[in-house]
Amino acid sequence: MSEMLQAVVNGASREELLNTELPASYRAAFLRKEEIGIFEGETDKDVRKSLHVGDMPMPELAPDEVVIAVMAAAINFNTVWSAIFEPFPTFTYLDQVARRNPAMAKHVLDQHQLGSDGSGVVVRVGAGVKRWKVGDEVVISPCYVDEEDHGSYDDGMMSETQLAWGFETNFGALGEFCLVKANQLVKKPAHLTWEEAAANTLCAATAYRMLVGKHGAQMKQGDVVLVWGGTGGLGSYATQLVRNGGGIPVAIVGSEDKAELVRKQGVEHVINRNELGLGPEGFKNRKAGRILGEAVRSLVGEDPQIVFEYLGAETFGSSVYVAKRGGKIVTCGSSTGYQHQFDNRFLWMRLKSIIGSHGFNYHEAVETNRLISLGMIHPTLSKVFPLDQAAEATRAVQTNQHIGKVSVLCAAPAEGLGVTDQALRDKIGEDKINLYRS
Known part of the structure; x- marks a missing residue:
């Protein structure tokens, strides 16, 4: 462990951290x-063959950037796509980013440090x-936005230069250090450990934009919301947001164990x-659509106003079919x-809408973090x-051998480690915070 990391772990003051040199390199997970x-012709593209842990060079710091000592990171499916080199x-x-913006040339290396969720100092x-x-405890939003792009002032996700940090940029979360823009930082929830705090931002805020924010489905009280993968990374937050907002979640899961878990999370209707x-x-x-529709109606008496969809080819036809007349996918x-x-026919004749939603803007990340902090x-x-x-860890996500989120x-x-508000943690209860670890 470098002198800087040891200082962070020991809880060094701001002055001590400023007086401690950054290492020239650090350990990270990279391609x-x-x-x-290497996966050409293979059916099982095992990410354990392509994802390595070794030394990364410490990047040069730009005026609008911040170096974070990463205490914990989380695995998302974009890391799986990266590690199997798909779709590109x-x-x-x-390379494309560096051609558009020469200041990004430092990201063009023979190693790509992955990871789009993290917590640290x-x-x-x-x-x-x-x-x-220096010394601030933070979580990181993966929305990488150029403040000089006019599109970012209406909605960061509408910026033509918006990037997914740790996927379309280098120096992501899966390392002892990472490099971010200052407008990616959000205050760490004080009642969570490092690994708990690292696990939330990407999936929780993505679900927030899809369901709650003005750019998504804009769920209202009483809406029936069909949530695919109710115990998955996205679905496990979607069901919470639906319940909090007065909606009626109907969760689809793949086993009775998962059904019981989502019921413990407060979801009454499970398929x-x-x-x-x-x-x-x-x-x-x-x-399948007709069978699923009958199952939903047997539970709640009506078709869903909103279908929360992210599985794609396997499920999309059923999602379009089961949505209520005038409903949203x-x-x-x-x-x-x-x-x-x-x-x-089931889209146009029944006046349904398909809403594309990608990531979330900085405001949505902060609003989601506020709900977590409360x-x-x-x-x-x-x-x-x-x-x-x-x-x-990435293989576990790739093969769906997990529930909820996986941290590193x-x-x-x-x-x-990392809890600074034990009183709030005690008030919320370990049973709720650690439900998915039970």
Whole structure:
């Protein structure tokens, strides 16, 4: 452990951190450019073959940037896509970004440090950073926005230059240090550990934009919301947001264990997809939409006003079918495939809407973090891995051998550290905070 990391772990003061030198390099999880193409012809693209842990060079700090000592990070599906080099090798993104903005040339390396969720301590700030100071404890929003792009002033996600940090940029969360823009920082929830705080931002704020924010479905009280993957990274936060907002969540899960877990989370209406009798075709069965619709109506007496969709090719046809007349299908991804097929008659003749939603803007990240800091939204962390096992953590997400979120300890020497408001934690209760770890 470097002198700087040791100082952070020991709780050094701002002055001590400022007087401690950054190391020239640090340990991180990364891809190697030379390995693009290693999965050609393979059916099981095992991310453990492509994701490595080793030394990364400390990047140069720009005036609007901040160096974070990463205490913990989290695995998201974009890390899986990166590690299998699909839909494009992420080195392609790094090259494109540097061509558009020469100041980003430092991101073009033969190693790509991944990771779009993290928590940690600010250890250096650029000359132009005003709000944040060395020693601040933060979580990181992965929305990487150029403040000089006019589009970012209406909605950061509408900026043509918006990037996904740790996916389309280098120096992401999966390392002992990371590099971010100052406008990515959000205050860490004081009642959470480092690994709990690291697990929330990307999925929770994505679900917030999809369901609550003005750019998504704009859920209202009493709306029935069908949530695919109710115990998944996105679904586990979506069900909480629906309940908090007065909606009626109907969660789809893949086992009775997951059904019981989502019920413990307060969701009354749960559908076990394995009990629908869809056969080997699953939701590609031509009758799947009708069967699913009947299951939803048997629980709540009506069709869903909103379908929370991110699985893509396998489920999208059913999502379009089951939505209520005038309903909304809000989608943010396609983890089972990008090419969707659906019967368009059920969209146009029933006046339904498909809403594309990608990530979230800075305001939405802060609003989501506020709900987490108040104890209204809880982490759904289920597993924690050390940095040396970042590839195993990513493999768990790739093969769906997890529930909720998976975190990785980076600089934090052990789990359970980082809580600065024990009273709030006690008030909320360990049973709620650690529900997914039980």
